[in-house]
Amino acid sequence: MPFFDLAWLIPLLPLAAFVLITLVPPIGRSRKASYTTALVLLGLATVIAWGVLAQSISEGFPNAPLVAAASQESASEATAEGGHAETAIPTFGNFYAKSFAWAPDGSGFFKFGYRLDGATVLMLAMVTLAAWCIHLFSVGYMAHDEFPTGHQRQSRFFSYIALFTASMLGMTLADNLLLFFICWELMGLCSFLLIGFWFFKPSAREAAKKAFITTRIGDVGMMLGMMYIYNKAGSLTFGHEPGQIYNGEFLESIKTATSLIPGISAASLMAGLVFLGTVGKSAQFPLHVWLPDAMEGPTPVSALIHAATMVAAGVFLVIRTFPIFAVSEVLPVVAFIGAFTALFAALIAVAQYDIKRILAFSTLSQLGFMVAALGIGAWVAALFHLLTHAFFKALLFLGSGSVIHGMEATVGHDPDKAQDIRNMGTLRKFMPITFLTYMAGFFALIGIPPFAGFWSKDEIILDAFLHHHYVVYGVLTAAAFLTAFYMTRQIVVVFFGKFRGYEPRKLAHAAAHGHDDHGHGDHDDHHHHHEAHDPHESPRSMTIPLIILSLFAVFAGFVNAGFLGIHWFADYVNPGGLIPKPDFMVAGIATAVALVGAGLGYLTYRNAFKNANDRDPLAGALGPIWTLLENRFYIDQIYDKTFIALTYGAGQVMNWIDRHVVDRVVNLTGLLTLFIGRINFIIDDFSLNTVTDDIGEGTIMVGDGVRQSATGKIQDYGAYIFGGVVLLALIYMYAF
Known part of the structure; x- marks a missing residue:
């Protein structure tokens, strides 16, 4: 069976489970229907993932890429003891890729697709199997989780962990950093929803916010690094071909090029910014503080975060972009x-x-x-x-x-x-x-x-x-x-x-x-009388x-x-x-x-x-x-007294500025605008409108008077002519 061509279904099947549980009422209202849907669809994804692994072993991948030149040079310089003169650029094995045009990017189309190589296939096999085991475990563990909304809350739980799994699988399969980042952020959302799943507990709510905000700090760095890579490479696609980010010419150019920061190469700035994403997602010091508090979620969530999804994503990010790290400092x-x-x-x-x-x-x-x-x-x-x-x-x-x-x-x-x-x-x-x-x-x-x-x-x-x-x-x-x-x-x-x-x-x-x-x-209250x-x-x-x-x-x-x-x-x-x-x-x-x-x-x-x-x-x-x-080296307390206190203080200052400066400026501007409007109204109503109306009425009166003189009688016209001659004669005699 051509499992390679079915690989795109691996993330879509758990995603379908999320959609069905969330949007189809007969499934979402039934605990059994919801967990059965999640288990069956993720089970199918697991079969496909392990089928991809089996096919790759038995047949090998088509379209084998060339080993990067830098990797060959490093290998040739390796010592007998296994050391090497410089970090080898990985080949990631052979690969199989499919993509489609997604959006215009100015010079062509940005492509989305999936990429299969050795690292991807093994990750798919691990994530699907581990996540399926966690889903099955959840059936028993969450069986009595009925407060306050009954079985529907369990359905919500299974929909969330299905989306969590789909996000990780989509990230693993992604053939470019943008799709990788989209799925990466979806995992951040799922972690927030699941860590805070028991939202009626203050500790769970706080832990969910802590995880979400802390990982966002690293994600900002990753996003900036991704934008910088695109600026230099014109692409975010994984691969060794021209125009892709594993390409030897591109890696050599960023290794020697200077970045926006003097003394730091472009490769080092890219790698450093991307690594911030790993520090946040994989909870490395100093952004480690969210992970222990993530235990406030149900235990299957802890297993999913710590094993198959969230924290594994950070390490996999560095592996996926390792050619850039290899040429950086x-x-x-x-x-x-x-x-x-x-x-x-x-x-x-x-x-x-x-x-x-x-x-x-x-x-x-x-x-x-x-x-x-x-x-x-x-x-x-x-x-x-x-x-x-x-x-x-x-x-x-x-x-x-x-x-x-x-x-x-x-x-x-x-x-x-x-x-x-x-x-x-x-x-x-x-x-x-x-x-x-x-x-x-x-x-x-x-x-x-x-x-x-x-x-x-x-x-x-x-x-x-x-x-x-x-x-x-x-x-x-x-x-x-x-x-x-x-x-x-x-x-x-x-x-x-x-x-x-x-x-x-x-x-x-x-x-x-x-x-x-x-x-x-x-x-319910039975445990109080346990x-x-x-x-x-x-x-x-x-x-x-x-x-x-x-x-x-x-x-x-x-x-x-x-x-x-x-x-x-x-x-x-x-x-x-x-x-x-x-x-x-x-x-x-x-x-x-x-x-x-x-x-x-x-x-x-x-x-x-x-x-x-x-x-x-x-x-x-x-x-x-x-x-x-x-007390965990008091890191949380230090953060409370420094960053959080500073943030809270800055918030208070901004609140004061908003109330006493911005609001007053806005209110004063409104009053001034109202005053100017009143003046304009007076000028318009009592000056422009009145004068214009009077001129119009005078014109009408003059017209009416002039019109009376047009009688059509020759003797009247003779009298007008005689009167005009007399008037001109008088002007001439006395004016000149």
Whole structure:
């Protein structure tokens, strides 16, 4: 079957689900009809996406592009150890593209279409499968979400996540930056709608606004970069052909051309502006603050944002425009921000208690790994980790949702109790499927062989070491150690030890963040009189996605298992590119670091939290440092006191100016205009109109008088002539 020609349906099918659920009342009013529509149409998209992958493997792509000359030169200069003199420009494999004329651009038509290459096809396969699993999980998770509008609100939820998925798929398929940006902005809208889905919670409303505004800051930079690229290239189309932005001549020209800012090349300004979009969307420091608060949305939304869509888009943006980054001087900045974010977020995660927020800071950290990899030129490793991370992070978030769902049987539907790990314990006995699948995600995240995360994270660390980026290597290794530590802390406290949910505590941030008692659903008043039961395993609609994703967490890394001589992934996405030689020492150190971190985490927390109100063992040992970590380095508070305070102050000033200056000027102008109008009325009415009327009336009177003289009698005319002669004679006699 020609799946390549059907690829355009992949984003349109979930988009159709959104339209049907939103606009067709019989579907929108039925919970079952809405989720069935979303599941079936996204399932078809998943089949097509995996069919495209299968066809590309079996037949190969037509119309193979030439490898960029700069890439060949870089490859020829590569050393035996795998280092290279300059960053190679990727080929992205062979591609298949279709487009159509969309709008006139002055010299021709701007074209829209879709492009299939190695990176695109693998992203399509990942996004569709992960999103389908999240959709299925949502059926069980949102089953009791009935307050205040019943099943129609669940239909709205499924319509939103369908649109979210369609936006990401459209962005992935886009063959040009403009269509990419349109879908990118649609994802921003969906994130706002879904993070604030429980809009009756003040914390959810604030988190939605925070996410939307923070990501818009980066999007402005991306839009400016896109406009600058179009100004220089005359095109925004991905590809190596003349007039496209991977073209060698264009890349060479922007590498040497100066930009609007002295001392900065055009390529560096383009890359820097585009990278701002990544900093916002992928939540890199300093625009990271929105992502932890995005946990206010339903857990499937968290999984979708952290795995298959939103944050993956930022990393994919740099990958998609990497040829421009490769000829710029921005990559060291990218590496610094990525490495700093990886360590910074890992430190914060150590001191969090909300099971979802721990995973949120873990996502921040892992995104830092990917961005750091891009900064050292290892875009293949970044893409590999992006794909494997999507599967095991979706698994972990859905697993946390399963834990929360099970905990609600004991603590009720208050998220500040159901999500606090201090209220948990020994859940492995109550929720065995959730526990086993969660452990697969845990081992993948901390990088234990042969789980997926080991192969992809090791690839990044190996690239940093082989290419002599020792600072990046050291920082990422430290972040990997902390990842193993805080994830082991979470595993031990949640699944082992004594169950503490019968006498739960409430998260300290509840009051600060405005949480109310309306958690994730079933919001009648029965939970106020809640009778505690043991936690329970989740229904099959929730455990089946966990099992599917756990298989990928275990086996997905083998597509690029260097130690086994398997380099299929690298060859598929970048044929002819350099493949780092596996290094047992680097891999051994990375594994040892993960094991030591996990061991320390176990030793520290194996006997911790006998009761939910016990203090964290590290809190006393670290003192003020722990307080600093628990409060996220006070970045939010700093922003509140600086940017937000300045913005609020500027708003107050503008309000004062509007009321006391602009309004008064406008009012004075109105009064002056009214006065001038009155004067004009007087002049017009009493002068112009009266004079004109009098002249007219005088003319009429004169005419009437003159007309009386025309009698037609000769004697009258004789008398007139005689009178005229006498009058002239008198004038002559006396005047002259």
